[in-house]
Amino acid sequence: MKAVELNKDNWESLLQRPTKSVEDIEQTVNQIFKEVRVGGDAIINKYTHTFDKVELQTLEVSSNEIENAEKLVSKELKDAIQDAKRNIETFHTAQKTDKVEVETVEGVLCWQEKRAIQKVGLYIPGGTAPLFSTVLMLAVPAKIAGCKEIVLCSPPDGEGKINPVILYTASLVGVTKIFKVGGIQAIAGLTFGTERIPKVSKIFGPGNQYVTVAKQLSTKFGVAIDMPAGPSELLVIADDSADAAFVASDLLSQAEHGEDSQVVLVSDSLDLFSKVEIEIEKQLAKLPRKEIVIKALENTKSVLIKNEDEVISFVNDYAPEHLIIVTKNDGFFIDQIVNAGSVFIGKYTPESAGDYASGTNHTLPTNGFAKAYSGVNLDSFTKSITFQKITKKGIQNIGKTIELMAEAEGLQAHKNAVTLRLKEIDNV
Amino acid sequence: MKAVELNKDNWESLLQRPTKSVEDIEQTVNQIFKEVRVGGDAIINKYTHTFDKVELQTLEVSSNEIENAEKLVSKELKDAIQDAKRNIETFHTAQKTDKVEVETVEGVLCWQEKRAIQKVGLYIPGGTAPLFSTVLMLAVPAKIAGCKEIVLCSPPDGEGKINPVILYTASLVGVTKIFKVGGIQAIAGLTFGTERIPKVSKIFGPGNQYVTVAKQLSTKFGVAIDMPAGPSELLVIADDSADAAFVASDLLSQAEHGEDSQVVLVSDSLDLFSKVEIEIEKQLAKLPRKEIVIKALENTKSVLIKNEDEVISFVNDYAPEHLIIVTKNDGFFIDQIVNAGSVFIGKYTPESAGDYASGTNHTLPTNGFAKAYSGVNLDSFTKSITFQKITKKGIQNIGKTIELMAEAEGLQAHKNAVTLRLKEIDNV
Secondary structure, eight states: OOOEEOOTTTHHHHHOOOOOOOHHHHHHHHHHHHHHHHHTHHHHHHHHHHHHOOOOSOSBOOHHHHHHHHHHSOHHHHHHHHHHHHHHHHHHHTTOOOOEEEEEETTEEEEEEEEEOSEEEEEOOOSSSOOHHHHHHHHHHHHHHTOSEEEEEEOOOTTSOOOHHHHHHHHHHTOSEEEEOOHHHHHHHHHHOOSSSOOOSEEEOOOOHHHHHHHHHHGGGTOEESOOOOOOEEEEEEOTTSOHHHHHHHHHHHHTTOTTOEEEEEESOHHHHHHHHHHHHHHHTTOTTHHHHHHHHTTOEEEEOOOHHHHHHHHHHHOOSEEEEESTTHHHHHHHOOSOSEEEESTTOOHHHHHHTSSSOOOOOOTTGGGTOOOSOGGGGEEEEEEEEEOHHHHHHHHHHHHHHHHHTTOHHHHHHHHHHHHHHHHO | OOOEEOOTTTHHHHHOOOOOOOHHHHHHHHHHHHHHHHHTHHHHHHHHHHHHOOOOSOSBOOHHHHHHHHHHSOHHHHHHHHHHHHHHHHHHHTTOOOOEEEEEETTEEEEEEEEEOSEEEEEOOOSSSOOHHHHHHHHHHHHHHTOSEEEEEEOOOTTSOOOHHHHHHHHHHTOSEEEEOOHHHHHHHHHHOOSSSOOOSEEEOOOOHHHHHHHHHHGGGTOEESOOOOOOEEEEEEOTTSOHHHHHHHHHHHHTTOTTOEEEEEESOHHHHHHHHHHHHHHHTTOTTHHHHHHHHTTOEEEEOOOHHHHHHHHHHHOOSEEEEESTTHHHHHHHOOSOSEEEESTTOOHHHHHHTSSSOOOOOOTTGGGTOOOSOGGGGEEEEEEEEEOHHHHHHHHHHHHHHHHHTTOHHHHHHHHHHHHHHHHO
C-alpha cells in the first residue's frame, strides 16, 4: 500500500479504471439479438443450451417452484431479507414527489406528474453467489412506483433451476414473472419480446460484460436502461482520526466483488496508509475469496493529498461509485462532493450497510458515470409527463409571444394555430 | 382524411412510425469519432470544411460576435424571447426538490440530494430556421440546476456564422461557451474533448439522423444523452365538441416540422374527421412550408375508436410525444394517460404554446420512447446522490441483518466490515 502523492502528472492516470475493451464481443451480441428478434423462444432455448449447458422444459418459473423455494430458505435469512426490504421501502417511498403545478402566467396552467413505466425488466446474474439483495434493490422501487409488469430474468444453473433465495425474494416483493434465462439472450428477449417473455420498456440490473454490451445494444431499439455498467469501486477519504481496521475492512469488502474491482484510499496521513496496509494483511488471511481480493488489490491506489480542496477536486474528477468519508472534517466533503453514487459517512457506516440493509439503493454508477448518472432510485421507474391547460385569458397573454417566435423560426403553421384562436376570441 | 376504424388486426400497424434505418450511416459516425478522438480540432475543422463548406478562423464564438448579434435582433423579438424565458424559468424552478431525509431505523440516517451535472453540451441544429427556442428549453433548466459549464454547439452557415437570434438567446440565458461546429463532429468533440471544446458529461438537443446516431455512439464512451431522438409527432384525441379549425391548425403545425413528422387524429366522430379534412385543405393553401406539410400528411392516421377505454389503451400503446385532448370528458383521459411526452388540454391550448412560451419543455420523447423516457426537465441536468450516516445504535440495529445477507451471498469481507464494528462496540 505504497502511497503516491498526487500531482499534475499522475492526476489523469490515477483516475483510470481497470476496464476492458468490449469491441470483440459486440459481434456476438449483435448476432444473438438478430436471431432472437426473429426466432423468439426457440433461439432463447438454443443459447441457454449453449451457454448454461441445460435443456429447459419451460422458460417461466412456476408457482410450484416458488413455493418449494420458500421452504428451502432459513427462517433467519427470511427475517433478514424482510428487514432489509422494510428499510428499502421506507427510503424509496420517501422519494415520492407531488405533482408540480404552476400558473406561469394568468390563464396558463402547467403541471408535471410522474407516471410509472408500465413494463420493466430486471436482470439478476447467476453464478456461485445468489444476488438476492439486487432483487430487493430493483423490485422494491419498481413496486412502489407502480410498474404494472415486473419481469425478472436470471440464468438457470446446471439443473435448470434458479437459486431459491432469489425466487423467495422475487416472490416476496411482487415480481410478476420470472424467467430462467441469462446473458445476452435474456436482454434480447426483454428487448423484442418472445412468445413467453414480454417486451419491456426499461431494463435494470448488473451483469458481466456480455450483459453490459447487450443492454447498451437494447437502447438502439428504443429500450431504456438503468445505466451503463462497469466494475464496482470504492474510494475512501480518511485522515488520522479514522480506524485503520475499519478502513481496511471496507477496502477488502469492495475488493472481494471481483478481480476488476477497484479500491482507492485518499489520505493526508502516511501513518494511516501504513496502518491500513498492516490491517489488510491481517484480515485478508481469513477471507474465503482471498484469491479474488489479492487480484483486485493490484488495482488499489493509495493517494497522498495534503490539501482538502485538492482532495475534493480529485474525488469529484474520479466520481466514485461508493465514497466513504471518515475525517475530522466530514461536513466539508459532504457539502463539496458533486460526483458520487452513494456516500457513507463516519466510523460506523460501512459500505456493506448500503449494499444490503440501510435502505439506500446499491445499483450505482461506476467508471466515472456518476458525473451524469444517478444510482437507481424511485424516479428510475417513472417518467415525468407535463400537462398544460390554457384559458382564453391565457392564450391572450402569451399568444403574441408565440406568434413572434414561431414566425422568427419560420414556422407559420405554429403561428397560425394561435392566430386562429386569438381571432375567435376577438370575434365573440 | 379517411378514418380507419381501430381493430385487432390494424392495431400494430397504426402504432408504426415513419422511421428510417440508420445502419448505413453508423460507419461514417464511427469513423469521424475515431478521428476526432485522436486528432482534435484539426479533424473538427476538416469535417466542418467537408460538410458545412466553410473554413473557420476560430471555432469559438467571440464576445464581439455576440455583441454584434444582439444588435441584429429586433426589440420585439427580444421581448418575446425574454417573455418565454421567464415562463420557462418559472415552471422549471418549481421543479426543484428538497433533500429527502429518512431515519429508516433508529441510528440509520439516509438522505438523497440532487447535485448538478457539472458540464453539459447543448446541440442546436443549423439550417434555414434558427431554433433559438430550443436554446431556451435546454439552457434555462441547465442554469437553474447549477451546471457549471454549459457548452453550445451549432453548425456555421456558408459565411462561417451562427444565426444572431441563437447567439442572442444563448448569451441571454448564460451559455458559457459557444462553438461553430455541427453534426457528427460536434458530438464527437463534446464526447472526447478537443484543444478548444470541453469534454462534457451529458449531451442534449435535437438533430438529424447523423446527430442522432452520433449521440447514441457517445453513450458507449460514458457520455449520457437526454433521450434517443426521432421525428416529431402529435396525437389528437377529439370528439364532436372540438373545433375542427383549431384541430386542423394543430395537425398542420405538427406536420410542418418535417416530411417525416407524424400526425394522428383519434375520434369517435366521423363528422369531425370530415370537418377537419375540409379545414386542413383550407388552411394548407396559405402555408409557406406547404410542400413539407403535404409530404408529412401522407403519414397522417385518422383512427375511429368508439370506446373511451379503447382510445386510452391505443394512445398509451402509441405513447405520443405531444398529446392534445379536446373532448367532453378530458378528466378521464388526463387520469388514464401513462405514456406521453407533453399533454395539451382544451380548446385554447395549441401545441405551439408548449413549443415556445407556456413554460413547459419542448424537448420530448418521440417514437414511443415516452413509455420509458421523460421529456427534458430540471432533473435532466442533475443526478441524485444518496448519503448515509450510521451511529453505534444504528449499526447494532441493522448489523445482524447485513451479516446474514452478506454471508448468504458468499461475501465474507462484507460481513466482516460489520462484525469488526459490532465487536468494537461490545468491547467498549
